Amino acid sequence: MDERTGLRERKKHRTREAISNAALELFFEHGFDQVSISRIAQAAEVSRRTLFAYFPAKEDLVLHRIADHRTESARIVRDHPDAPLDALRAHFMDGLDRRDPITGLCDVPAAVALYRLIMGTPSLAAGMLRYREASEVALADALRPHLPGLNARLAAAQIMAVQWLLAEDNQRLIADGTSADEAYPAAVDAAGQGFDLLSAGLGRALSSG
Known part of the structure; x- marks a missing residue:
């Protein structure tokens, strides 16, 4: 350039x-x-x-703020082909440590205001669903070296569901006035439970790819 x-x-x-x-x-x-x-x-x-x-x-005026994260999980899987689920867990836990807004555990006023704006606006909330679908498609594509067609899609859906539920629970706590530091221990525990369930169901299939 x-x-x-x-x-x-x-x-x-x-x-x-x-x-x-x-x-x-x-x-x-x-x-x-x-x-x-x-x-x-x-x-x-x-x-x-x-x-x-x-x-x-x-809607792009708002949603572009999170668009860069759309293929983040897919990138993590491609960067760690030997242990993709472990890498996703480590990445999410690191995000909690850093109070990354994508984990929901961020009490920076601008991030809280952005969450409230999105969740309180139907067209923006619908845009978030489209963003989630795009993330899921990208993750499924990244998982295909480990799992065939439909199985990759099913695995991606499960992984994204866990990550989004964890983030949404954290966001709700923060929006209700809990500080990120106060919510951190429970957020780490919940993330551990979520990824343990994923490992129980998907660990063998992904580690055998």
Whole structure:
């Protein structure tokens, strides 16, 4: 990448972040459905056309914040082909230690506000389901060296269900006012139980790949 290309990419990134930040500020203050695209474009000092070039749908202004994690579980499996389930467990536990928002155990005000916005807005909650489905498809593809067709899909569904349930339980606790530090011991225990169940059902099949 030459210097000119790098400069363009950095400018695009700054513009994208400015649009998203302006949108979230308005959404947090007024609600997702009450804020128009025109108002967001005006706040970000861009045209509607520029806004849609970065975010084709209004929901993308919010959901892009978690989109980078869509293939995270699949990446972990590909990086650890000898023990994919152990690697997923270790990654989730490390996320709890780091208070990674993707585990739900994060009480940073912006992360809590984002969770409440998504869960309180039907179109955003539906977008989260599509995100989960995409994560599941990517994970199933990563598991295929270990398991054939349908079995890979079934295994991916089970793994994603455990990870999402754990994260959702953590998010609810935080949204209700429990601090991340207070919730941490129970979150670790719950994650251990969840991954123990996965290991009991899938461990042999995945370790034999």
